[in-house]
Amino acid sequence: MDLSFTPEENAFREEVRAFFRDQLPDDIREKLVAGLHPSKDDMVRWSRILNKKGWAVAHWPKQYGGTGWTPVQQYIFLEELQLAPAPAPLAFGVSMVGPVIYTFGNEEQKKKYLPRIANLDDWWCQGFSEPGAGSDLAGLKTTARREGDHYIVNGQKTWTTLGQHADLIFMLVRTDPNAKKQEGISFLLIDMKTPGITVRPIITIEGGHEVNEVFFDDVKVPAENLVGQENKGWDYAKFLLGNERVGIARVGASKERIRRLKQLATAERDGDAPLIENQRFREKLAWIEVELKALEMTQLRVVAGEAKREKGKPDPASSILKIKGSEIQQAITELALEVAGPYVLPYRAESADHGWNEPPAGPDWASPLAPAYFNYRKVSIYGGSNEIQKNIIAKAILGL
Amino acid sequence: MDFDFSEEQRMLKDSVDRLVTDRYDFDARKVHARGEHGFSEEIWKQCAELGLLALPFSEEDGGFGGGAVETMLVMESLGRALALEPYVATVVLSGGLLRHAASPAQRAELVPQIASGELKLAFAHAERHARYNLAHVETRARKEGDAYVLDGEKSLVLNGDAADKLIVSARVKGTNRDRDGIALFLIDAKAHGVSRRGYATQDGARAAEITLSGVRVPADAALGEPGKALAAIERTVDEAIAALCAEAVGCMEAMHKDTVEYLKTRKQFGVTIGSFQALQHRAVEMFVALEQARSITMYATMMAGESDAAERGRAMSAAKAQVGRSVRFVGQQAIQLHGGVGMTYELKVGHYFKRATMIDMMFGDADHHLAKLAAMGGLIAA
Numbered sequence: 001m002d003l004s005f006t007p008e009e010n011a012f013r014e015e016v017r018a019f020f021r022d023q024l025p026d027d028i029r030e031k032l033v034a035g036l037h038p039s040k041d042d043m044v045r046w047s048r049i050l051n052k053k054g055w056a057v058a059h060w061p062k063q064y065g066g067t068g069w070t071p072v073q074q075y076i077f078l079e080e081l082q083l084a085p086a087p088a089p090l091a092f093g094v095s096m097v098g099p100v101i102y103t104f105g106n107e108e109q110k111k112k113y114l115p116r117i118a119n120l121d122d123w124w125c126q127g128f129s130e131p132g133a134g135s136d137l138a139g140l141k142t143t144a145r146r147e148g149d150h151y152i153v154n155g156q157k158t159w160t161t162l163g164q165h166a167d168l169i170f171m172l173v174r175t176d177p178n179a180k181k182q183e184g185i186s187f188l189l190i191d192m193k194t195p196g197i198t199v200r201p202i203i204t205i206e207g208g209h210e211v212n213e214v215f216f217d218d219v220k221v222p223a224e225n226l227v228g229q230e231n232k233g234w235d236y237a238k239f240l241l242g243n244e245r246v247g248i249a250r251v252g253a254s255k256e257r258i259r260r261l262k263q264l265a266t267a268e269r270d271g272d273a274p275l276i277e278n279q280r281f282r283e284k285l286a287w288i289e290v291e292l293k294a295l296e297m298t299q300l301r302v303v304a305g306e307a308k309r310e311k312g313k314p315d316p317a318s319s320i321l322k323i324k325g326s327e328i329q330q331a332i333t334e335l336a337l338e339v340a341g342p343y344v345l346p347y348r349a350e351s352a353d354h355g356w357n358e359p360p361a362g363p364d365w366a367s368p369l370a371p372a373y374f375n376y377r378k379v380s381i382y383g384g385s386n387e388i389q390k391n392i393i394a395k396a397i398l399g400l
Numbered sequence: 401m402d403f404d405f406s407e408e409q410r411m412l413k414d415s416v417d418r419l420v421t422d423r424y425d426f427d428a429r430k431v432h433a434r435g436e437h438g439f440s441e442e443i444w445k446q447c448a449e450l451g452l453l454a455l456p457f458s459e460e461d462g463g464f465g466g467g468a469v470e471t472m473l474v475m476e477s478l479g480r481a482l483a484l485e486p487y488v489a490t491v492v493l494s495g496g497l498l499r500h501a502a503s504p505a506q507r508a509e510l511v512p513q514i515a516s517g518e519l520k521l522a523f524a525h526a527e528r529h530a531r532y533n534l535a536h537v538e539t540r541a542r543k544e545g546d547a548y549v550l551d552g553e554k555s556l557v558l559n560g561d562a563a564d565k566l567i568v569s570a571r572v573k574g575t576n577r578d579r580d581g582i583a584l585f586l587i588d589a590k591a592h593g594v595s596r597r598g599y600a601t602q603d604g605a606r607a608a609e610i611t612l613s614g615v616r617v618p619a620d621a622a623l624g625e626p627g628k629a630l631a632a633i634e635r636t637v638d639e640a641i642a643a644l645c646a647e648a649v650g651c652m653e654a655m656h657k658d659t660v661e662y663l664k665t666r667k668q669f670g671v672t673i674g675s676f677q678a679l680q681h682r683a684v685e686m687f688v689a690l691e692q693a694r695s696i697t698m699y700a701t702m703m704a705g706e707s708d709a710a711e712r713g714r715a716m717s718a719a720k721a722q723v724g725r726s727v728r729f730v731g732q733q734a735i736q737l738h739g740g741v742g743m744t745y746e747l748k749v750g751h752y753f754k755r756a757t758m759i760d761m762m763f764g765d766a767d768h769h770l771a772k773l774a775a776m777g778g779l780i781a782a
Contacts, residue, residue, distance in 0.1 A: 001409065001469045002402045003702040009401065072401050255780055262782035279774070286774035290696070290718045293779055297695035304403045320688045393687060394680035398660050 003300070005072070013076045020084040023049050032085040033260060035368035037208075040123070040165045046087050047120035056118045057094050064102045064110065065118050071306040075299070082252030092124040092161070093117040097170040099243050100187065100236050104228035113189075127157040127171035127190070127214060128237065135388050137172070138181045138234060142216060144173035144188055146223070151188065153219040159382070163199055163212040166192050176231050187233035189225040196220070204378070206371035207349055241384070248383065249325035251296045257332045258289060264339045264365060281338060288331050295324045319393045323386050326379040333373040340366035403698070405473070412470055415450050416477040424481040426748045432484055437562035437598070438606040439484035447485060448517030456495055462512040468639065468704035472646040472697065479650020482751055484605055486520055486559035492643045493558070494521030496636030497567050501584055501624035522563035524554035524610050525633065532764040534633055535577045539612060541570035541585065541626070548585060548622070550615040560608030561598025563589050568612065569633065572626045582633070583626035585617050592616070603755040634709060637763055641716045642700040644759045645723045649697050651756040652690045652726060655734040658749050659683060662738055679737060686730045693726035714776055717769035724766025727756040
């Protein structure tokens, strides 16, 4: 057992850090430090910088443009990216549909889509959840009826994150209404400009526009847009959902937020005393750091074991990454409220998206804090709610 | 980055696990506890034969040159067994002081005796109002010619009643809680002026209150330079914290396993109670708390050899805080999920609960270490 990084790994970290330091545009970095969301243009600009370097789809197999990095290198890359802080490449493309396409798609699909994912030429969104299919995803009702060389798609998807920017959507659709619920599902790629598609924003509690409803009304989709085999979509979906393990804990992002929080709490005064000198505040913060350190080690246990593990046999420790990672992210946004204290109150609609143009009431860094706290309630709900995660662990690991 | 154990480490783990499986089930433990000093001399001999007592000492000193990882492996197993033998007192604490403070000549004399099992040591450091402050030493060592004369009261000396020799901390100068001025002396437990009162602790182990009145020791009984001992004490206690965290992980692992097993077998309302989602989720939350404790114990183990005291101290405080909180949750829920039977003395789970709780309260509880870590600025630089 040797838990230190090798000199090569440390040198790699330096290389990655220097790249982010030199190549990440300042305006994007500042936006992320302030706790604001990158715009579509920010994402595209940054993705192309990464892609030019060959790092946009770092974890893909080499033949599709990946780097061939070890799991530890990928971990370091992701951590440094989050620490920079830089936007992560759009997950719907690089972490979700990309791996499905290069694993189950045909040659034409690979050629057509993969390079465009890497360069963010295509903005992908995810069409899985439906109003009646949340935690019970296999209960989805959107249908795709085969007619000649087309499918006709009808139904509704929801919680479609950043769907307002999307060029393409990957979908789970029901192609066999008579089969058992997991068995009649197919994986379909659809151009968002196809007639019959309507996108409607869902405004979340903090006032931001991240998610959407997408309606499909007799949408005609070429049959060649089917990935893999008809009615095997559930297998591909499980692959997709099980794929993203390393990133889910967001340890680097939480470290970066803690760093930010400490800087703010050092500058912010209660009378004459910096807030950071408040014992209770400091201990709450220290506890989050302790849990995060434990999570980081848990994550490293998973990463270090990844190379040796059989495919499809996740480390039991990996299952706790989602639960603990989301709890820690939420604890940080909650503690951040205390840094601003009463100055979390002033509301600015712009603060969630684009910066602002009116003079703030109170410190300008305070306005995104409450929206982040409200918005981050999502992290224990999305990607399989924490309660669903507990069901999974109870069954798969504890055998209950 | 490698979380796997080496071949030697795996063999070590196997041999300790075998000892525990063969000789340390819950009924055997009851017999061991009836030994003169609350543990089994025979098991102690077997520990010596397996090399466990020589483990952390360097090969030059007659040891096996094991590090914190080896100690972690042993302590986890001892935790699963709820072992009563004075491993922490003799090997981890006293052994640590010998490694960090004693002269090569002193080690050459003592380490082989520890390794063979014939010499048991205890660390007589704590005092009545010290709580968790390691610099709190009111016991005095007065220089008289070539000798020192020790006077004071030592408390909560782990396995102090079983020890052949004691390593005693005493102040040669300064006032109480000064970092400077603390010395360590090796004294015979039966020396003139030493009186010991042994007693049981909550977890079935033993400790002693020790009074030193005019105990005269030669100057060469000092370990290291008198007055400069605190750094070695802190380093040793940090190693003990890492070791106790590993023991607590062993306890928690056993509690979690027993609890899940119980959920699978206990039937009420015509079904196993493990079919109830409320209880399933609780068992998962225990699992998460256990794995977080295991992870941070690995971190503490990795940092136990760190020579920068501040960096090492941060890691130990982080570990002790996490393990302390995990211990409370896992322990309480293990009892709760067992229901009434979990309250009984005859079931092992309650004994794990007690031992793990006592570990939290030793060398600083979770809140103590959280406050300490917070005062040091936490783990992440601003």
